[in-house]
Amino acid sequence: MQNRNIASTFAKGLAVLGAFDGGTPVLSLAEIARRSSLDRAAARRLVLTLVDQGFVETDGARGYRLTPRVLRFAGGYLSGRQVGRLVQPVLDRHAAQAGAPISMAVLDGQDVLLLAQSTLQNSVVTFGFTLGSTLPLLHTSLGRMLLALRPAxxxxxxxxTAPMQARTPEALTDRRLISAEVDQARSAGLCIARAQLEAGITGYAVPTGPETVIGLSRAHGLGRDAQADQAAIKALQLCAAELIQTGAV
Amino acid sequence: MQNRNIASTFAKGLAVLGAFDGGTPVLSLAEIARRSSLDRAAARRLVLTLVDQGFVETDGARGYRLTPRVLRFAGGYLSGRQVGRLVQPVLDRHAAQAGAPISMAVLDGQDVLLLAQSTLQNSVVTFGFTLGSTLPLLHTSLGRMLLALRPAxxxxxxxxTAPMQARTPEALTDRRLISAEVDQARSAGLCIARAQLEAGITGYAVPTGPETVIGLSRAHGLGRDAQADQAAIKALQLCAAELIQTGAV
DNA sequence: TCTATATGTGCGATATACGCACAATCTGCA
DNA sequence: TGCAGATTGTGCGTATATCGCACATATAGA
Incomplete structure (x- = not known):
């Protein structure tokens, strides 16, 4: 039974907008229809509506891509939550002290979604992620920490059910082992994930609120470096304490 | 005559989404209807569609606000244009060298729209702006530089037609004088705006492409400091040169 | 040049969305 | 505490917006 409180055309339009996930910068109409599971003609009309409203443009040929105007939605969110005023300066200060970029994330659907980050000059570990990027839930310290915050x-x-996206030789692929890691994060109030997302990189995460976490990544050597682990976690905990004080999260 | 290639319900939905501009974090249905110029019942259905799709949530009472999910649209744009990989590291490196945060912006409608920025530890000048923030066109160095890039x-x-948003005693309010500043930016390939957006702050901007600019801001003293101006412009020009080399803009 | 894929478009059918009007709820003030 | 004004919730009949189809055209790649 259709819900008359829901505008199905708008919902379809949002699915079309969501088809532009950035993995493929320019999309064809056919690809957009596929990704949004819509009839081709319907997808075409919805894409042309986005063009009309300035959120999408054509590349002159038969491809479509997002315009900067979609950043306004992010701006609305970030301004509304005062991220620029309360969160960013704290992340910047602690990232500088830690000598590593620090990111803030939430759980969104089956993904980790980056809310804010402080990047640094000459940072070894960047990966090109930005605010709005999504990361795997099961193979990041951020993801495991976010899971740990949720009811059991x-x-x-x-x-x-989250996708298994193991990409390194050391990445866990047994969901029970991952679950054990989440349990451990829940107990300890922190999470350390070694070479789960990228070989040679250890990720660290701590909570900053009931539904947000912060994290950083560092290159590691062959052995486990308890001292480096402790320093990273300490830096994150100091940062988290200050973020909690701002009340922004 | 209605354009059958445009889905008007989707266009209305985008207007509702755009009502959340961040100035007021939580909006009532009545306010959303006003801002989007829609009938109250229509606005309600469209907002409930956003709630259903996870882009908006209620505050438990009668207010609505954006959720982090809207950042995915920004992520799609930023990832598609490789902002995190090509632009951010360059901004970070040059911001560190300049000792001031550097932002990248485009013209969008009648606003300056921030595309990226490198923020810094202990930055004097932050204003809380983030990616996705909009700034006035006529009273920022970024805005005047963007205008200078456009055909006459x-x-x-x-x-x-852009809104006159003078907020300081020194801000220009005569559009012809502002136009002259834009002409000068066009000739010089750079723009310096003193105390136009905020008292005591000078803004600098240079182009990085046919439609993008970068800029930074610094506190200034009572007199004009030609040496500080030159250093800021030089830093921006070095950054712009490197950005042009990445081909991201 | 040919084939497969993609895109453009008009159209009739119908499902969606509209706006209205009335009821219910909430807020702020005296 | 009560009242007035504003806001919200909701059902409904109707109009129109949107749908998906089928055919034509264009493009890309082998």
Missing amino acids: DVAARLLA | DVAARLLA
Whole structure:
């Protein structure tokens, strides 16, 4: 039974807008229809509406891509939550002290979604991620920490269904082992993930609120470096304490 | 005559989404209807669609606000244009060298729209702006530089119609004087705006492409400091040169 | 040049969305 | 505490916006 409180054309339009996930910068109409599971003609009309409203442009040929105007939605969110005023300066200060970029993230659907980050000059570990980037839930310290913050039933469901995106030889592929890592993060109030997303890189994460976490990454050597781990976690905990004080999260 | 290639319900939905501009973090249905110029019942259905799709949430009472999910649109744009990989590291490196945050912007409608920025530890001048923030066109060095990049007829139209948002005693309010500043920016390939947006702050901007500019701001003393101006412009020009080399803009 | 894929478009059908009007709720003030 | 004004919730009949189809055209790649 259709819900008359829902505008289905608008919902379809949002699916079309969501098809532009950045993995492929320019999309064809056919690809947009596929990604949004819509009839080709419907997808075409919705894309032309986005063009008309200035959120999408053509590349002159038959491809479509987002325009900067979509950043206004992010601006609305960030300004509304005062991220630029309360969160960014704290991340900047602690990232400088830690000598590593620090990111803030939330759980969104089955992904880690980056809310803010402080990048640094000459940072070794960047990966090109930005605000709005999504990261895997099961193979990042951020993701595991976010799962740890959720009620056990919610976490269990996500652990069973989130995509398995192991990309390194050391990445866990057994969901039960990942679940154990999440349990450990829940107990300890921190998470350390070694070479799960990228070989040679250890990720660290701590909570900053009921639904947000911060994290940083560092290159590691062959052995486990307890001292480096402790320093990274300490830096994050100091940062988290200050973020909690701002009340922004 | 209605254009059958445009889905008007989707266009209305985008207007509702755009009502959340961040100035007021939580909006009522009545306020959303006003801002989007829609019938109250229509606005309600469209907002409920956003709630259903996870882009908006209620505050438990009668207010609505954006969720982080809207950042995915920004992520799609930033990832598609490789901002995190090509632009951000360059901004970070040059901001560190300049000792001031550097932002990249485009013209969008009648606003300056921030595309990227490198913020710094202990930065004097932050204002809380973030990626996705909009700034006034007529009273920022970024805005005047963007106007300078446009064909003369386009610039003239914007100079005549963009909102006059003077907020300091020294801010120009005569559109002809502002136009002269834009002409000078066009000739010089750089723009310096003293105390136009904020008292005591000078803004600098240079172009990085046919439609993008970068800029930074510094506190200034009572007199004009030609040496500080030259250093800021030089830093921006070095940054712009490197950005042009990356081909990201 | 040919084939497969993609795109453009008009159209009839119908499902979606509209706006209205009335009821209910909430807020602020005296 | 009560009242007035503003806001919100909701059902409904109707109009129109949107749908998906089918055919034509264009493009890309082998």
